[in-house]
Amino acid sequence: MKKLIIVLFILCSSPVIFGQEQVQEEPKPIKYHVGFGIGMDYGGFGGRFTVLPAERLGIFGALGYNLLGLGFNAGANFRISPQKQLCPYIGAMYGYNAVIKVTGDANFEQTYYGPSFNFGLEFWSSVNPRFFNLELLLPIRTSAYYDDYKYLKNDLGVKFAAPTIPVGITLGYHFAF
Template structure:
């Protein structure tokens, strides 16, 4: 019951924080879509939390709500002087300078026209994965974790390391609510070892048990190096009855000493480098 209450709280936190994601959608001429927050406009450059963009690279900008538009109205009015389609929620706004012509719709643009274009600032800083070293189930005990990111919010990871009873591992999915921000809520779902027993002087009793685990926490980027970050997580392992029964057997075995209780939660901490 405790595990399911904790899991429910973690999932509610994730859904709440995920709803706080950025509310401005930028569509580039090559159809790339970036959900972010505009921070400044200067000298034909738009600055956002996802990076900087040249005005000539932008096809449209959509403020997802009227409240978001009202907060950024100064920026919106500047954008409307450029040949950029500006939307307030679902409403297309007219350009303030009618002499400027809007770019052709993206649907009329072929992929080949843009295949040789240099990367934008956003593309050049895009993260495809990360590697970290740490302690916890998702690091295989004491070890490393490799994460590949098919998208900026979703990753696939494998962690392996030393778990006292031998080699431990876990593999699963990693969700990042707001990866463009310095701090982001994260949620992990994984399968691998979630209980390991290492008995000093009686290695024949060492044993691993495997099953699902879920975890939630936060990743915090370094101020001077945004490609490096710390990850802190609270993990809930769903252990099998066999794992619990084996723990009880060990406790009642003469000559076997178990110092640590079998807790319903675990923790992990790691330091990662993005690539």
């Protein structure tokens, strides 16, 4: 009995730990995302599809309604901090970047195309592979746009609801896959 008590005492006093190794899976890299929003890089009111051939590079195309018809843009973004929840990026695109619509006279409805440069922020969810996109755009508008705008305003006396602003702002929501 004395031996049994000694053996039990030794077994109880020596801690035994059983465990399983936790294997952390690497998160799957995001290869593309689809977003819906408002602004030039969404074609007006529309959608944008982005392919990520590399973690920092996004190549996108967008289609939407730009108050006159179909608006489109295509471009590329360089993502500065792709692993962060707040990911800044810079980019460039080509496509629609201005519209003139004169109510009542279809002869003065025109969509203008050219390059634009952007700076944006992706606000990633901590739970789902989704994010809000906020972007500031600098459109390089053609001289044809400025000539038409001046002609309509100065020569024909057209009153525009809003002046031409040198930058654009976009807002969208994206689903990553």
